[in-house]
Amino acid sequence: MKKVLLTSVVAAGILFATPQVTDAALGDQTLRFGMTHGDVTELQEALKGKGYFNFDRATGYYGTITRDAVRQFQASNNLQVDGIAGPQTFRALGASGGQAPASTSSNTTVSASSAGILRVGSRGSAVTSLQQQLRDKGHFSSAVDGVYGPLTQSAVRSFQSAMGLSVDGIAGPQTFNALSSGVVQSASTSNSTSSSSASTASSSSVNTSSLVSFARTLTGTPYRFGGTTTAGFDCSGFIQYVFSNQGKSIPRTAAQQWNAGTTVSQPQVGDLVFFETYKSGPSHNGIYIGNNQFIHSGSSTGVTISSMNNTYWAPRYLGAKRM
DSSP states (O other), rough: OOOOOOOOETTTTTEEEEEEEEOOTSSSSBBBBBBHHHHHHHHHHHHHHOOOOHOOOOHOOOOHHHHHHHHHHHTTTTOOOOOBOOOOHHHTTTTTSOOOOOOOOOOOOOOOHHOOOOOOOBBBBHHHHHHHHHHHSSSSSSSOOSSSHHHHHHHHHHHHHHOOOOOSOOBBBHHHHHHHOOOOOOOOHHHHHTTTHHHHHHHSSHHHHHHHHHHHHTTTBBBOTTOOOOOOOOEHHHHHHHHTTTTOOOSHHHHHHHHHHHESSSSTOOOOOOOOOOSSSSEEEEEEETEEEEEEEEEETEEEETTOOOTTGGGGGEEEEEE
16 A cells, blocks of 8 residues: 655645655656656656756655756657656566556456556557457457557547547557447447547547647747647647647648638637737637647747737637637
C-alpha cells in the first residue's frame, strides 16, 4: 500500500494540503500536464539525472517545465514527442515500472492499468497482445508484430465503432475494458448503440475531445515559418500535425484547409476558425476549443490559446470550417 502524506502548497496566497505519494513507483501510470503526484517527483529526478530537468528541485507538479523536459528527452531518444510520460518514455529513462510486460498469448488479457495508453508509434509486447485480442474478435487480420501502426489503429477504430465507444484509434482504458469483457456487439446492437453518438461521428471523423486535449499538450511550442514539427509550427502546420496525430490527413496550408473544409455558420469544438491577416483571404487559422476560444500557433506567441473576441482577431475573422 502506498503511504500518503499531506504536503503544503501555496497557490495565489492560499495554503493548500496536497496529497503526495511517498513510495510511488515510476512507470506504473501515465503522467501528463497538470498532474501532482509522487511519480512526477521521481520523473523530474530521473530527467534531471539525464540533464533534461534544470529546475533547482523536484516539485511533484507536472507543469510546462516538466512537459518541455519530457519533450526534449523524447526527441533526443527518437520517441513520439508529445510531452506525455508513458511506457516508451519510462523505458528509455530506465524506470523499472516502465518495462514492457512479458509476452502474452492470444488468450491473455492486457488490462488498462498494465498496458497504459497505446497509440500510433507504441511498440512492444503490450501492442502484440492488443493485436492478438483484436484478431480474436475479428477486427485485425494483419501480422501480429508489436508495432502500433496505421493497420492497428484502423483495427482499434473498427472495434471501438462496433462497441459504441468514442472512435479515436487510441487504445485506452475504455477500449481495454471492452476487450476484457469478451463481448462483441451484434450488428443490430451496434446500430442502436452507435445511434446515440451519430451526431459526434457525423460532425467530425476524429474524436474532438481527444483532438483538443492533444492540441493543448503542444501549448508553448515556438512558432516557425513553414514549421510542421514540435521544433516549431506555423499556423496550418500545427493544425495538420494535430489532425495527423488523431489519424486524419488534411491539406498543408491555411488556404488549402479552408477549401477542403465544410462551411459551418457557428464553430463547434474541433472546427477550424480562419482569419485574414497579412494578405487577402484565409491566411491564419486555429482549432476552436469552445467558450469562444481557439488554439493556434501565432507568429509572436507560438502555440497558445486566444479569444475570438480579442481586438486583433475579432475584426479579422472570416469563418469556420469542419474537416
